[in-house]
Amino acid sequence: MRVLQFGDSLLPVGAFSFSNGLESAVQLGVVRDLDSLREFVKAAVEQAATSDGVAVLSAFRAAAAGDVEGIDRADHAVFDRKLNEEMRTMTVRMGRKLAEMADRVLGPSVAGEWLARIRAGETPGCLPVGQALVFAALGLSERDAFAVHQYGVAGMMTNASLRMMKLHYLDVQALLFEVNADAEAAYARVVDHSLEDMAAFAPVFDVLASLHVGAHVRMFMN
Template sequence: MTPAPSDPASLLQLIWLASPALPVGGFAYSEGLESAVELAGVSSESAAADWLDDQLHLGLARGDLAVLAQAIAAWRAADHARIAALNDWVLQTRESAEFLLQTQQMGRSFVEWLKLHHEDAADVFGALPASYPVAFAFAVARTSASVRDGCLAFAFGWAENMTGAAVKAVPLGQGAGQRILARLAAVIPAAVEHAMGLSDDERQAFTPMLAVLSSRHETQYSRLFRS
């Protein structure tokens, strides 16, 4: 069955939201990859691709993507108690100081961007220290895009930032970066479908090796990235 075509305005909005050019600072974070390069043998294109593939399925799909899918629906239903609970879950399950800093800073920057485009954003987020996926969900909810398409955009934006981090940190050439991005793009739809099917009890943030590497990154001698 051929999927229904996306509304052009919503499609363009999702492309905009996923763009690394959006001023939220995603390019500044490697999410533990920089430590993996130094300490865990991620020193080639194939190793970096494997690492990011695992991070997508074991981390992002089971945590932030699942929150995003649930938060889009909650924003559309104006269920603020649900939104606050999801936001608290994100903040409380960050496994290192750097991971917490990232979602807080990107969430805060995203809200500042939202204020330029949505008159009520200042009031909505006034008492909510929004995490990045919850702020992103607000923007998606204001379009006619499906939850699935919103999650695909979020995941692809993550893939672009992480591929860029791999190119700089391993380091790799631009061709290698494009091959990694193509591999991630091929598996993102399955990760999104998995995330959308998770209940609250199934959602999780448990990546112990990544948490250890993130903690070690805080004192890493030479760093390009904030995480």
Template sequence: MRRPAMDTRTPTDGALADLRLRQLTSATLPVGAFAYSQGLETAVELGWVGDLPQAAAWIGGQLQHSLARVEVPLLARLMAAFSAGDRDAAMHWSGLLLAMRDTAELRAQERALASAWAVLLGDLDLDDARTWVDLPQRTALALFALAATRFRIAPPTAAQACLWAWLEAQVSAAVRAVPLGHTAAQRLLYELAQDIPAVVASGLAVADADIGAAAPALAIASCRHETQYSRLFRS
């Protein structure tokens, strides 16, 4: 009996967009995000984070008070700029994010990840991504927004996925730095993930003039991590 030919038709837009989004947030994405702790390693060194409740407070606090007021509203504006083909606006919002990174370490991380994203997305046939490789205003968030726009992912969905990827990376860092057991890490993901929909909703409602957040402890930890003697994570 002859085998039927394989159906090579393109899936529906929604199905393909969902699969693309899963790829963009995969822990296997070769951009090097696992190499950074974003101040968490020094928070552990200083005794600020030493167990599950303290890790939840540190990570959850950033989610509620920083990402909600910076990453989420800027992601929405970046996606709108890319959708409109407005490169100047995209560079403006990306440059604003970079200016809000308080330390040399955090700015270096943003640029390094952005360059890796640009090369990767270029290899995935998003040719315009490569033009961001060496831009002074490049950020990882801008490249994520570019990919999400090209893959026809709705901004609220993209924002939820972006926060999930950040949360998963922070919990992974906590497993290594605190350290947390794997079951405790899953509990942390389970508890904090339930805050993401509300964080996205509040972030999408932030006006242009209100974008911004203050995270003094994070800035202090990041500054001190730049010269910390013993480190698991990149500075």
């Protein structure tokens, strides 16, 4: 039940306000139908696994070991790899909201201590790290934390697609089911990676994000 609650796409951390780059992709015709949406979401999820997903595992292990410096290193590693302003805004806004929720719901925990450091300006407060700390505080597994992170990336984008494209909602659910089938294999690919191994290469995402900043009509914050 804890996994269900903290992995819920309707968790009040602001995911509804973001599209993870999909809005610009639709506006510019990069994504125009179900097939191109599938390719775009799959690419985003694959990039997430090898970048932010690695930080989830690193932060989870640091939390389990009581390594505060390790937690904050993972936090800075995520923030430093966001090449554009909107992606940085997304991750820290949602991360802080998750930390505030955890502090209220869980009480004193490693997540609450992290929130204090965010407020003091000692660490940026990125969402993947927040997810790791919440799951560590709940006594769940790093595998659960990684799965929820991956699901969140795909879920945010598929939910956004229904607000921008003419799609059957059941087709979108089938797409989400298909994309998430790779979560176990993605975990196996990165389980032994360190923060130095964090990497992502998807120039189209960065170009779309830079164009979105100057867009005249926007439904989403990124």
